[in-house]
Every structure is written in structure tokens, then in C-alpha cells.
Amino acid sequence: MKSKDMRLSEYFLPTLKENPSEAQIASHRLMLRAGMIRQSSAGIYSWLPLGERVLKKISEIVRSEQNIAGAQEMLMPTIQPADIWKESGRYDAYGPELLRIRDRHNRDMLYGPTNEEQITEIIRSCVKSYRDLPKLLYHIQWKFRDEVRPRFGIMRGREFLMKDCYSFDFNYGAARRSYNKMFVAYLRTFARMGLTAIPMRAESGPIGGDMSHEFIIMADTGESQVFCHADCFDYNVLEELVDYQSDLEPLVSRWTDLYAATDEQHDSSEFERSVPPDKRCEARGIEVGHIFYFGTKYSEAMGAFVSGPDGGRVTMEMGSYGIGVSRLVGAIIEANHDDDGIIWPDSVAPFRVGVVNLKPEDHKCNVLGGEVYEKLRTNGIDTLYEDREGRAGVKFANMDLIGLPWQLIIGPRGAAGGRVELKSRKTGQRDELSMEDAIKRVIA
RNA sequence: CGGGGUGUAGCGCAGCCUGGUAGCGCAUCUGCUUUGGGAGCAGAGGGUCGGCGGUUCGAAUCCGUCCACCCCGACCA
Numbered sequence: 001m002k003s004k005d006m007r008l009s010e011y012f013l014p015t016l017k018e019n020p021s022e023a024q025i026a027s028h029r030l031m032l033r034a035g036m037i038r039q040s041s042a043g044i045y046s047w048l049p050l051g052e053r054v055l056k057k058i059s060e061i062v063r064s065e066q067n068i069a070g071a072q073e074m075l076m077p078t079i080q081p082a083d084i085w086k087e088s089g090r091y092d093a094y095g096p097e098l099l100r101i102r103d104r105h106n107r108d109m110l111y112g113p114t115n116e117e118q119i120t121e122i123i124r125s126c127v128k129s130y131r132d133l134p135k136l137l138y139h140i141q142w143k144f145r146d147e148v149r150p151r152f153g154i155m156r157g158r159e160f161l162m163k164d165c166y167s168f169d170f171n172y173g174a175a176r177r178s179y180n181k182m183f184v185a186y187l188r189t190f191a192r193m194g195l196t197a198i199p200m201r202a203e204s205g206p207i208g209g210d211m212s213h214e215f216i217i218m219a220d221t222g223e224s225q226v227f228c229h230a231d232c233f234d235y236n237v238l239e240e241l242v243d244y245q246s247d248l249e250p251l252v253s254r255w256t257d258l259y260a261a262t263d264e265q266h267d268s269s270e271f272e273r274s275v276p277p278d279k280r281c282e283a284r285g286i287e288v289g290h291i292f293y294f295g296t297k298y299s300e301a302m303g304a305f306v307s308g309p310d311g312g313r314v315t316m317e318m319g320s321y322g323i324g325v326s327r328l329v330g331a332i333i334e335a336n337h338d339d340d341g342i343i344w345p346d347s348v349a350p351f352r353v354g355v356v357n358l359k360p361e362d363h364k365c366n367v368l369g370g371e372v373y374e375k376l377r378t379n380g381i382d383t384l385y386e387d388r389e390g391r392a393g394v395k396f397a398n399m400d401l402i403g404l405p406w407q408l409i410i411g412p413r414g415a416a417g418g419r420v421e422l423k424s425r426k427t428g429q430r431d432e433l434s435m436e437d438a439i440k441r442v443i444a
Numbered sequence: 445c446g447g448g449g450u451g452u453a454g455c456g457c458a459g460c461c462u463g464g465u466a467g468c469g470c471a472u473c474u475g476c477u478u479u480g481g482g483a484g485c486a487g488a489g490g491g492u493c494g495g496c497g498g499u500u501c502g503a504a505u506c507c508g509u510c511c512a513c514c515c516c517g518a519c520c521a
Contacts, residue, residue, distance in 0.1 A: 017470065017482065018456045022514055033455095042513065096445095097520080114521090148445065148519065155521095162521070214521090223520090287521065324521050358480060393481040400481090411480055421480090 003377050006351065007385045012049050015398055025221050027333035028153030030342050034402045036329075043150025043158030050402060051329065053350035053382075055161065058328050059140055061192050061347060062163045069185035069244050071136040071165050076118045078142055082108035084117040088301045099146045111144040116298050116320060119166045123316070124304035130170045130314065133306065134178055138165035140325060152223075155286070155330040165321040168299075170306065175293055175317035179211055180248035182291050182321040186215050187237040187255070189323065190288065193332060194345025197288055198232045200260040211293035211319070214262060219334040222284035227271055228260035230279040262287075286331045293319040342403030343426050351384040353442050354404045358392045358411035365415045368435065372408060372420065375439055400425065406442050 014035045022039075023029040031037045036051030047055055063073065082100070085091035091098075091110075099111040112118065119137060127135065140163045150158050167178035183199065190197035199213040216226050235254060242251070259274050261267070262285070271280065299305065299316040308314040324331075336343045346352065353376060357369035369387065376383040384404065386395050392411070399407050409421040414432060422438045423430045433441070 014454085016455055020455070021450085021457090024515075039513090143521085145520080149515095149517095151515085160521070290521065322521065327521065391479065391481085391483065393479095393483080396481045398482085409480080413480070 003380055003382050005377070006383065007387045009388050011384065013402070014048070015401060023153060025152050025155070025334070026337050027155060027221075027330035030333055030337060030401070031153055031330065034342060037154060043147055043156070045154060045157060045159070050350050054329050054344075054348055055326060057348045057350070058193065058325055058332075059161075059163075062140065062189055062323055062325060065185045065189040065192070066138050066163065066165060068188075069136070069181045071138045071182075071185075073139060074137055075139045076112075076115050076122075076141060078112055078144070079109050080112045080115075080118055082110055084121050084302070085110060088117050088120075088298055090117070097145045097147065099144050112141075113143050113145045114320075114322075115139070115141070115164055116166065116318075117302065120298045120302045120304050120318070123168050124299070124302060127168065127304075127316075128306055130306045130308050133168055133170045133316070134174055135168040136165060136178055136181070137168075138163060138321075153330060154326050155334075156223075157326070160324060161326040163323040163325055167317075167319040167321070168304075169317040169319075170308070170314060172295075172317060175295070175319055176211070177248070179291065179293050179319050180252045181244055182319070183213065183252050183255075184237070184242055184244070184248050186289050186291065186321070186323070188242070190215060190217065191236070191238050193328065193348050195288070195332065195335060196233055198226070198228055198260050198285075199255050200226060200228065200262050200285075201256075201265050202262070202290065202292075203265070213256075213291050214287045215289035215291075216262065216285035216287055217331055217335055218283045219286050219331065220284055221334050222286040224285055224287070225263040225266075226261070226283055226285040227263075227266050227268075228281050229258035229275045230281045232258050232260055232281075286327075286334060287324075288328050288331050289321075289323045291319070291321040293317075337403070340397070341401035344403045344405055346405050349382075349405050350402070351382040351404050353381060353406040353408055354384045354386055354399045354402070356386045356395050356399055356407055356409045358395065358409065360387050360389055362412050362415065365410050365412055368415045368418065368420070369410045372410065372435055372439065375435075376408075376442065379439070379443055381443060408438055408442065 016033045019029050020032045023032055031051065034050060035048055037045045037047055040046055082091055098113060101109045101111065103109055123135065140161065142159060143162050144159050147156065147158050150156055165182060167175065169175040169178055195217045197215040197217050200216050202212040202214040232255065259271055295317055296315045299318055305313045305315045332345065332348060333342050336345060355369060355373050357365055359365045373383060373385045403425055405425055407423040407425065409423060414420055418435055419432055420435050420438045421430050421432050422441060
């Protein structure tokens, strides 16, 4: 399948040479400079074409792993009626971070910061028997939290794109199975984005137990201090063949048996007791996902129950599982950049390759460039074609900035002999190759 | 929400103290020269100096007020 025609002479990519003064951390700075986002107001951003592509790539990975784990996609509204929040008690409990609005009929509404009430309302009216359980449902939707102080660009905005999944089960054991499914799905999801996300114990709420984990990726600019056993980094979950119908407990315990905690949960004496000195890892981290079992907190308050085998009424066990999709864009950049710009992991790169025509006005360059571009597109490779006239240095700097994994460079030097140069953004290595070999290596 | 800071062209900034009708670099446009890592020369366009009010013959500049944005803290996905 041929990918879409993307020539820089037509593509909307407003890159900036200089650093916007409001951006403090790398991801924010680079996203603005690379023309991925524009700030609309504090903590609220427009996503320009390049940024939108990354958002879509990330969403697709999240979606595919949710589906593999057996969750079903749906879509709930951004605007919710206040009534259901009054039922759960959160309308009063939530505070000023909840954006409350009123419609023309003077009804209380709100812009959802999360969707527990909404999903519980749906399930309680549609699911009446234990036979209809378990249910695992998710959506990917924009949310709003009126943060006092938005910062770090997209990483802590007020409006954000999030995947949230909700589980409904008949009893604790079943709820734990749902929890484990998401646990494993999350490990796989982040691994596919080129991230090593460590599940760390998190505040487990009134229920207690060990059923809440934050998934943290390491980055110097991370917002919290984290402590973990170095072996956490060694497992490659993508090499496992995961059967979501089987008991996932052994796989999950491989992680949960090792010490891993954020500073809020950190217990230094336990850390020192359970982790040998050479395995103690202390770093900064960014939270990219959070899974949570909360039992009957909402189902109880909102009357979500089913009939059990004995005809008795059983309140459903629930859990919720979030991934900050828009936040991941920033987090991935924090973990993958250098002084020149972003270095996208293959799986989330907005384009796989940038074809850089150093001299489009030169006949041979133009012919060869066009040919390379068409061949890559025909092979279904997402390709951005730098076909504008201009100086080589500007083109190189721009390509490094937007961080596509490969740069396929066509210049007058090699074009006459059909030679091109292939540069890896990550290693910086450049190889002079024939057009065919270069294309082969990009496709591989 | 406490503390601090900043608003002047698309981006980065100077000018403000000591009022006199707005400037620099980059970007944009035109021409010539250049051409493998953010070019050179010549010219051009682009501003209600965050808003409103006040002082003054005259306000980007002084005073008041409001707003926006950023940083530190508290809080949080």
C-alpha cells in the first residue's frame, strides 16, 4: 500500500531555529521547535501534522495491545453530566481541578478528567448477570484537569489524551486476573515504543493490597525519584509468548517480586534489605501509566451489581487502567534526544525516513530523489521528502531536529553515479550506497 | 494557592532607570553571488510596544488597575 504523498514543499512543518523562551525542558522545547505543537493557552495545545502523526502512532500501539489483551474499544464523551459524579460523591470531592460547566438549560455538566462514573453508569444498566462478566472496556479520549500550574509542555498539560480501561468482575480473584492482563499489556505496550517502563508499587487506596502500580520510565528530567532492583531492566517481555487466557501471575510476579518504588512509596530499609548493593538503582522517572484496583468503590456508590449463581446480588469488582498517550510523546522525547534534536524510536516515528534532496534544481538529483521517494512510498514506507530548494546545512539541521530514524541523502556528488547516502539518526553513521541497497536497508 | 519573573514583528532580544513618536539578530519577500552541516551583499515588507485608565504639550518609557504567560514551592496522570 502506498503511503501518503508528503513533500516538504507542501507539508505544514513550521520548525523554529531558536528556542522559545517559555520552554524549559527538552521535550517541550523540541516539540515546539520541531513544529509538532503550538500552545493555545496554558496547558492546552494544538497538534500540528508532525505531532499528530506521533500521537496516532502511539495510540495505535496502545490500541493493538489493549485488543490483544482482550479489552474492547469504545468511546465515551468528553462532557459528562454532573449527576453521576454526585452519585459517586466525587462532584464535591474533586475540587477546583474539575472543570465544571453549565449548559443552556442550566444543567450542571463537567469536562471529564476521567470516566469511572460514565462507564459504571453504562455497565450497571446493561449488565445484570454474573454470566456477563468479566468485562474489560477501554477508550482513548481527551480529558481535562484544570491544573493549578500546568508545565513541561505536553507532559503536564490541562488537556491531555489518555487511554483508560475499566474492568468489571464478579469477585476478587477475577478482578486480579483482569489486573494482571493489563499489567502485562502495559509492559508490552511500552516496550513496543522503545521504552523500558518499570512497574512500581503505588498507593493502593482504601482496599489495601498490592494492586496498584505506576509504570515509570527513566529520564533525567523525570518528576520523581525512583528506586528499583536493577534486574527490572533485564526482562524482555516482547520475547515472551503471552497467552492472556492463562494464569499470568507467574509472569507478573517476576516484576512485583523485585523492589521498585517511587519516592512516595519508598522504604529505604526494605530497599537495603531486599536489594544487594550492586543492584540498587536510583534514578529519576516519568510516570506513563497507572493501573489500579479499587474494588467496589464506584459500583457500591452507584449501585452496579449483578445476580450471582445463587440469585443473590453481587456488587461488581472494578479496576481502572490509564496510559497518558499525549504525555508519552513528551516522555519518549525526554528519553530519546540529543543536542541536535529528537531521536525517534522506529515504532513511533512520524516518518520512517526523510529523503533529503540537497539540490532539487540539479537534474540528476531531482530524478534520483523522485525515484527513491516513489519507491519508498510504493513499499508502504512513511517517507518525508525534503524537496525544497535551500542550503544543505539547513536541511540537515532540520532533519536532525525532527529526528526521523533514517535520512536518505541525495546530493550532486553521488547522484550522477546513482549513489546515495544513508544516515542513521541514532548512531550518526553514514554509508554511501546504491539507491537499491539504501532502500533495502530502510525497508528492513 | 503562596513567592518570584516576563509581556516590544513569526522566533530570540535591546530600548524603559533619565518621556520626544520604535530598533537589532534570525525568519519572510526581491535581485545578484554562493551552494554537503543553520551563507554573503543590496533592497523591501511586517508593530494598536498585553488591555484599560491616569499624569503630561508629548508615554513602549512614569502612576494605577486588569489580563496573559513562565519559573520555584504545595498539588497531580
